[in-house]
Amino acid sequence: xxxxxxxxxxxxxxxxxxxxxxxxxxxxxxxxxxxxxxxxxxxxxxxxxxxxxxxxxxxxxxxxxxxxxxxxxxxxxxxxxxxxxxxxxxxxxxxxxxxxxxxxxxxxxxxxxxxxxxxxxxxxxxxxxxxxxxxxxxxxxxxxxxxxxxxxxxxxxxxxxxxxxxxxxxxxxxxxxxxxxxxxxxxxxxxxxxx
Amino acid sequence: xxxxxxxxxxxxxxxxxxxxxxxxxxxxxxxxxxxxxxxxxxxxxxxxxxxxxxxxxxxxxxxxxxxxxxxxxxxxxxxxxxxxxxxxxxxxxxxxxxxxxxxxxxxxxxxxxxxxxxxxxxxxxxxxxxxxxxxxxxxxxxxxxxxxxxxxxxxxxxxxxxxxxxxxxxxxxxxxxxxxxxxxxxxxxxxxxxxxxxxxxxxxxxxxxxxxxxxxxxxxxxxxxxxxxxxxxxxxxxxxxxxxxxxxxxxxxxxxxxxxxxxxxxxxxxxxxxxxxxxxxxxxxxxxxxxxxxxxxxxxxxxxxxxxxxxxxxxxxxxxxxxxxxxxxxxxxxxxxxxxxxxxxxxxxxxxxxxxxxxxxxxxxxxxxxxxxxxxxxxxxxxxxxxxxxxxxxxxxxxxxxxxxxxxxxxxxxxxxxxxxxxxxxxxx
Numbered sequence: 001x002x003x004x005x006x007x008x009x010x011x012x013x014x015x016x017x018x019x020x021x022x023x024x025x026x027x028x029x030x031x032x033x034x035x036x037x038x039x040x041x042x043x044x045x046x047x048x049x050x051x052x053x054x055x056x057x058x059x060x061x062x063x064x065x066x067x068x069x070x071x072x073x074x075x076x077x078x079x080x081x082x083x084x085x086x087x088x089x090x091x092x093x094x095x096x097x098x099x100x101x102x103x104x105x106x107x108x109x110x111x112x113x114x115x116x117x118x119x120x121x122x123x124x125x126x127x128x129x130x131x132x133x134x135x136x137x138x139x140x141x142x143x144x145x146x147x148x149x150x151x152x153x154x155x156x157x158x159x160x161x162x163x164x165x166x167x168x169x170x171x172x173x174x175x176x177x178x179x180x181x182x183x184x185x186x187x188x189x190x191x192x193x194x195x
Numbered sequence: 196x197x198x199x200x201x202x203x204x205x206x207x208x209x210x211x212x213x214x215x216x217x218x219x220x221x222x223x224x225x226x227x228x229x230x231x232x233x234x235x236x237x238x239x240x241x242x243x244x245x246x247x248x249x250x251x252x253x254x255x256x257x258x259x260x261x262x263x264x265x266x267x268x269x270x271x272x273x274x275x276x277x278x279x280x281x282x283x284x285x286x287x288x289x290x291x292x293x294x295x296x297x298x299x300x301x302x303x304x305x306x307x308x309x310x311x312x313x314x315x316x317x318x319x320x321x322x323x324x325x326x327x328x329x330x331x332x333x334x335x336x337x338x339x340x341x342x343x344x345x346x347x348x349x350x351x352x353x354x355x356x357x358x359x360x361x362x363x364x365x366x367x368x369x370x371x372x373x374x375x376x377x378x379x380x381x382x383x384x385x386x387x388x389x390x391x392x393x394x395x396x397x398x399x400x401x402x403x404x405x406x407x408x409x410x411x412x413x414x415x416x417x418x419x420x421x422x423x424x425x426x427x428x429x430x431x432x433x434x435x436x437x438x439x440x441x442x443x444x445x446x447x448x449x450x451x452x453x454x455x456x457x458x459x460x461x462x463x464x465x466x467x468x469x470x471x472x473x474x475x476x477x478x479x480x481x482x483x484x485x486x487x488x489x490x491x492x493x494x495x496x497x498x499x500x501x502x503x504x505x506x507x508x509x510x511x512x513x514x515x516x517x518x519x520x521x522x523x524x525x526x527x528x529x530x531x532x533x534x535x536x537x538x539x540x541x542x543x544x545x546x547x548x549x550x551x552x553x554x555x556x557x558x559x560x561x562x563x564x565x566x567x568x569x570x571x572x573x574x575x576x577x578x579x580x581x582x583x584x585x586x587x588x589x590x591x592x593x594x595x596x597x598x599x600x601x602x603x604x605x606x607x608x609x610x611x612x613x614x615x616x617x618x619x620x621x622x623x624x
Contacts, residue, residue: 037238037256066262066352070307070319071299074338075351141320148323149330170241170253 016059026061027080027195030187031072033065033139034087040094040163040176043183044085047159050184060191072142073151080195081155083187086139088160095175097161097183099190102143102152157190159183197222197590201598213610215601217586227583229575229605231447242565247273247532247556248359254552254567255353258611260303262353263296263344264545265552265567267418270359271541272552275432278537279360279530284522286418288347288362291515292354293417293543294508295343298336300546301463301501304609305388306333309498312603313395329391336384336505339377343512346370360530368520375516378509382477385506389481392502398600402584403492404577405456406465407438409544415466415473415507417544423469425490426455432540435551439568451576452568458576461548462608463500464491478507494581495607501546532560547571547609571610578608 016026032048034041048064056062065072076082090098146152161183164173171177201217218226238257242250250273255266267289274281281289306329307319316322323330341351348354349364356364366374409416410423422430422438430437438459441450453459467474467482471489474482482488485499536556543550548570555564581604589597 035256037241037253064350064352066256067258068352069260070303070334071337071341071351074334074341077338141318144320145323145330148320149327149334168238168241 016061025078027059028057028061028083028191029075029079029081030060030062030083030085030191031065031075032063032085033067033072035067037168037170039165039167039169039171040161040173041087041166042170043087043161043163043172043176043180046172046180047085047184047187050180051187054184054188057191059195069139070142070145072139073146073149076142076146076153076156077151079153081157082153083157083159083190084139085159085183085187086161087163087166088158090160090162092162093175094162094164094173095179097159097179097186099157099159099186101158102156155195159187199586199590199594199597201594201601203598203602213605215582215598215605217582217597217601219586219590222590224583224586227579227586228446229578229582231449231575239565239567242554242562245562247277247554247560247562250552250554250562250565251357251359252353252355257567260300260611261296261545261547261550263292263348263357264543264550266354266357267293268541268543268545268550268552269554270357271419271543272539272554273359273541273556275539275541276537276554276556277359277530277533277535277539281360282527284519284525284527285361287515287519287522288365289357289418291512291519292344292347292357294512294515295340295347297417297508297546298505299340299344300609301505302333302336302340302388304546305392305498305501305505306330306336308606308609309603310391310395312599312606332384332387336381336388339381342377343374346374358529361527363529365524365526368524371516371520371524375513375520378513378516381509385481385509388502388505389484392499393484393486397493397499398495398603399493400495400581400585400588400604401492402494402581403490404580405454405459406468406490407454407459407461407573408466408469408549409542410469411473413473415470415475415511419542422542422549424454424459425465425468428455432542432551435540435542435553435568439551439573441568441572447575449572449575452573453576458580459573460494460577460608461544461570461573462497463504463546463548464494464497465548466544467491467500467503474503475507475510477510478503481506494577494604497607497609501609534558534560536560538564545570547611548573569611571608574608574610578605578610 032044034044036042036045045064048062051062164175199219201215203215214230216226216228216230251266251269254269255262257265311318311322314322319330345351346366349356356362406425409420411420438454439452441452444451468489482503487499536558538555540553550570551568553566554562557563585604589600
């Protein structure tokens, strides 16, 4: 059955202080990224929706980051720990997920990429098209910008999920759908580790 | 005579995939194209068979930046199809939310995507190293606009609280007043933004075209109104196809549009040219500081018009908040489907230009037909016309500079070629 985005509750839980405007008081922020209209790219958003329905520790906030790009820098500001969930091309089997930290992947080089610069030079945590865009390359650019401004939170953990299908389609592939319980459990286990 | 061959594969700092191809042989322009290589999107097909109340949530996912714009155009199409009247409070809240999105999108384009060209750096990342105060200002403005959107739409990204006929979540008076204070404080950042743009060496390039936008007599139009063009045409929204006249071209997966001329332009500059009189006085002052007065025919100054609109939206947001606080925020009944369908067109002038959604809804409340015409698609033909006009003027320059100018020109339109997936590629150390 096709998922219905509108029938799901908003993925945000804000127990850490009542300031709806800033929402920056929870020590841990989980951001699910992706576009639920692009098949498995929606896995991050789906995870955010699932976690939004769970009871989480008081100092944990969950956000559906959608295809938000550089805005992630502002969302991460002031956090102790940020957990990002996103579809990632890792050369693994569809549905396989990997937990990694920024130190475990090549990060960014100096970020100088223009049309005349060979793509991917000095970079490995790159979008498939390696250009500086906003949602096409949102996460990488947001992390690079935060790094350049010394605004990276102390701890960043990324859960990358290997996609099968990224075409216009509003459902996850069976491979990614099947891994959701394990993925959510792994994220919850991560949350339980002290910051 | 000179030969020039520009071939930019996957232009950077725009949304999605586009190639610039320019071929000059013996001083004669033989090829000049903006090739769109994105797969065509099928969101119109995705809407068919869905209940009316899902449309705004689905279409808000078309774009990560114009989520509110798509959602609002979608809601207006649905409301017009179903004959739903909205309250003044809903109208004010939607305008306020929309201003948040305009600021959010424009600050991103002006600072993160365009400014690096003038600072001689490849992207905003090195700019953060050389001019951190500029990038931090951009992030500050972005945070303000993001928080404004979250206050009204219920969260930072895709609006969840906006629904057919109204809102499922309302801001409190305290939240509105806190936001008002931040908007007043943001005037300083707006002034700095205009001052910065006034110092930038905008390329000299003039080419008159037809500018198309929404228009209202009593306000700078972003939501609803009539379709107006600088060639003197006016249409009601249901006649939008008389303006868009979509045609297929071989080198682009996106359709081209034309109206009174071979092409027309939509976006901030088109709005500025059509609706200058309705700008807030502070925004007019900003325009003056940038040397802009309609009709501005330099497409590069679309970014200037965006900055002017940011000033306008900050000021108008303050006034809207005052009005909302004066009225008091009231819980209002939500719309209930009356068992009667229809056809409706909704239009918003989103950050990149005029957007149309057109739905046919049956008596069960199910969408049977949908059409969306996005702003960037309407600009492609005009971008190419600009390219054809610009190339002969700069043929004597080094090829690298020509290439850079063409990139800057396309970027000036803030094109949103795809509203795409954004997954990353990871290689482990």
